[in-house]
Amino acid sequence: MSPTTQISAPTPIINFACPSSGKNAAILKADLEAALEAVRRWAPIEDELNIAFDKTAPKPKVYGGQSGALRIMVEGRPNQEFPVEDWFYRHREDIEKDFSIEIAQVKSEDERSASKTKYDALLTEFDRQDRARVQSMSKELRKAKRELRKAHDAWTAAEQAISDYRPQSLQEAQELLAFCSRDTEIFPEEFDLKRVMQNAADAIADHLRT
Secondary structure: OOHHHHHOOOOOOOOOOOOOOOOOHHHHHHHHHHHHHHHHHHHHHHHHHHHHHHHHOOOOOEEEEEEOOEEEOOOOOOOEEEOOEEEEEOOHHHHHHHHHHHHOOOOOHHHHHHHHHHHHHHHHHHHHHHHHHHHOOOHHHHHHHHHHHHHHHHHHHHHHHHHHOOOOOHHHHHHHHHHHOOOOOOOOOHHHHHHHHHHHHHHHHHHHOO
């Protein structure tokens, strides 16, 4: 339907758009409050369990090679001897970084292939150890992570629903503005809050035109 057809409709109707879900402002606010409450409940539980897990669960430790023997000689002092030692990769990013450095220095396809094979094996081993570590999580920590993720998803969805919602009355416009501007925990992103404000302003403008 064209804009002209809408304007020429025989009976003037205030264009308060309703969300496809059919929820009103009160339900949308309740959804957001429930999501926030779930985040507040599960975040400290997940944090405490995760800290304990990090302290006890073995982190990936991938053999990288050996450091060369080192002798430090300072005049007037005994020489300091450092024997050959094994060293290990503790972070995946370090493996990727060393690979990018080495691959930039290769001079033939054979060297490139050998380098890629070596670092692919290192990454595979790191990922294997990392998966094993994740699988060693307790049921309590798995549940806390799952519930916290669900709560954050619900929070995001509830914020989006309110951002998209067009108030259906002046009272709803006032209530949503007051609700969404009461603290920074709700709509921490300025863009989302501005959308709520714009929808409320449009609803007020529609009311004033009647």
